[in-house]
Amino acid sequence: MSREMGLTFQQYLTQLRLARAAQQLKTSGSAIETIAFASGFTSMRAFDQHFRETYHCTPRAYRDRG
Structure with a gap:
């Protein structure tokens, strides 16, 4: 994976998790935690x-930026 994407598996996984969290921050009223x-x-x-x-x-x- 690191050759194709320039990321380690852990970096890729963290990016996916952050993207999911960012989407949830925009669309839900759930607590940040x-x-x-x-x-x-x-x-x-x-x-x-x-x-x-x-x-x-x-x-x-x-x-807050929405």
């Missing part, structure tokens, strides 16, 4: 860190 855990993250710290690196804002700011 609930969305993070449902997307496969095991801690809010990890979710927040990866989300900020990818989307350049907090999950709450992303949701």
